[in-house]
Amino acid sequence: MNINQRLAEELKIELWQVEAAVKLIDEGNTIPFISRYRKEVTGSLNDEVLRKLSERLTYLRNLEDKKKQVLASIEEQGKLTDELREKIQAAETLVVVEDLYRPYRPKRRTRATIAKEKGLEPLANTILLQMTKKTLEEEASAYIDPEKEVNTWQEALQGAGDILAETISDDANYRIRIRSLTQKEGKIVTEAKDEKAASVYEMYYQYEEPVAKMAGYRVLAINRGEKEKFLTVKLEAPEDRILGYLRKQIMVRENPQTSEFLEKVIEDSYRRLIAPAVEREIRNALTEQAEDGAIQVFGKNLEQLLMQPPIAGQVVLGWDPAFRTGCKLAVVDATGKVLDTTVIYPTAPTNEKKIQAAKEKLKEWIRKYHITLFSVGNGTASRESEQVIEGTDLEDNKITSNKDVAAILRRAKMWSATDLSAALAGADPMKAIGTLVARFWERDMQKELIAILSGVFGTVPAGGSGTPPAETRLESNILDISGLSGTKANWSGAAFIDAEQKLGDAKAQLTGVCMHSATEAYLKKQNLIETVQPSNDVAFGLYQGKRVIVDDGCPVSDGTYTTYLFGNGAVALGNGHPVGFVPTETDRAKRKGSGVDYLINRKTMILHPRGIAWQNAEVAKTEGPSRTEVANPKNWKPVYEPKQIRIVAFKHKLG
Secondary structure, three states, X not given: OOHHXXXXXXXXXXXXXXXXXXXXHHOOOOHHHHHHHOHHHHOOOOHHHHHHHHHHHHHHHHHHHHHHHHHHHHHHOOOOOHHHHHHHHHOOOHHHHXXXXXXXXXXXXXXXXXXXXXXXXXXXXXXXXXXXXXOHHHHHHOOOEHHHOEOOHHHHHHHHHHHHHHHHHHOHHHHHHHHHHHHHHOEEEEEEOOOOOOOOOHHHOEEEEEHHHOOHHHHXXXXXXXXXXXXXXXXXXXXXXXXXXXXXXXXXXXXXXXXXXXXXXXXXXXXXXXXXXXXXXXXXXXXXXXXXXXXXXXXXXXXXXXXXXXXXXXXXXEXXXXXXXXXXXXXXXXOOOXXXXXXXXXXXXXXXXXXXXXXXXXXXXXXXXXXXXXXXOOOOOHHHHHHHHHHOOOOOOOOOOOOOOOOEEEEEEEEEHHHHHHHHOOOOHHHHHXXXXXXXXXXXXXXXXXXXXXHHOOEEOXXXXXXXXXXXXXXXXXXXXXXXXXXXXXXXXXHHHHHHHHHHHHHHHEEEEEEOHHHHHHHHHOOOXXXXXXXXXXXXXXXXXXXXXXXXXXXXXXXXXXXXXXXXXXXEEEEOOOOOOOOEEEEEEOOOOOOEEEEEEEEEEEEEEOOEEEOOOOOXXXXXXXXXXXXXXXXXXXXXXXXXXXXXXXXXXXX
């Protein structure tokens, strides 16, 4: 057997990769070391593949060693035939090799070997031939020999029966068939050693399940219950079928002199010799499979744990420093999803070309994924990696000749005494007023954003003769299915995916969806919105993994609804404090009745969709644009490439 070739076929990798990995393993290198530091040698085989390779390498080598040992042992006995040699060499598992070796294995003194020492083997062969016309008493009487401690014909017959039972037990074909029948039709049966004893194993106090259907976790639980002496476990095989099979194989002739005796021998061979061994083998196999399955489940659970967002609300670039093998980079978005991975070579030993390529890749990723945080490992080459990051000009290259210009919004709200009366009536009036103000601005900013999006995705009408034609702002980021016929115009999961696809390979950045309450109700009726209840926050909805924001300010016209998809950082928010700005003050109108008190709150802010320049084309000369003016498409113009503008408008109808 060519072990390396077989490993390559089993693992579906190249032969040279197997040879390289085997060489490294034989040199004493560990799997984690090979996976992490010898990627260039193995062709970047990961630790999972390497671990499987190592396990199979050990098993196949042990298998080959066992075959050589068995062949040599049988040959020394002068019993090795060409047929037996072929069977042993073709064996795929250690169990099969053991089965083939069993008749030739040097045994301790068993009942059968003692019987052979007494010269009873010819009697056993005579009975097995099933051709004698004498009674077994007559046949056995010829072997009475007090010197050999065979004093009666019954003792002679018992010894012959022991020889036959062991012969049947040692037959590899019989064992393989019996093992297969037991695995397919056998069942595990458990009972309580003390039914009154309280334990976590009570469900197994009277329990049975087919071997073929045993789940791994139940196998492990039963094993623990047995080890802790709460359970008695046994494997019930299809005994009638097995005994029927053995009779058919052994009792080849109708002979009234031998049939009854052979029946008893077959039962003794199975119950005393074969069944216990097969039960041990099957239970060991079940345990091994269950343990492997448990490790796999643990691995999946661990992966889910590790794949959580590293830092909430941040797009993180993970940087694993290294010299010779390069720095390994991975980008993880705010939801924990891996967006991209690569290897760069900015540290020694390297050259200026590789360093420059590494810096360009870094700039590209920052622009593409809008990275907000670096996480650098503190191992080898960590200081050098930090110097690369700090020494790189990370500013974006200009995407167009235009600039991403934002408008400063100035808004104010005044509450009279009557508006405040309810708030002032509480136990903590200042807290109540603060909550009132905060909620107002939260809602107001949401309305502001909807107005801005109306302008960003709006259409500039065509003018008179000689003027530019009508132009829809950010047309490339709009999916409009509302004009399709019938149900094709309605919201669907497939259409939503098509809307995401407007960003192409940057669609993974879309994390939120803002919709009208009617749209939300439509989806809820179909159980398509998942409600998430964080332990430390208010509940929120998810649609296809994206957070749902409900606002009736989302445009609705003639049954056509507009839903917006957002990515993290798609809209920039900033609060300003210009010179002379007074955020909060009070006033009093003395002449109105007994007087009216006023609370005035002001905000100066930037609420800007990144990649869209504020044109200031049609704006009254005031302190800042009004809500009507920000909803005017003429005042906006895209200046980034469409993929870099992380907003999509989805226009649809509801069924």
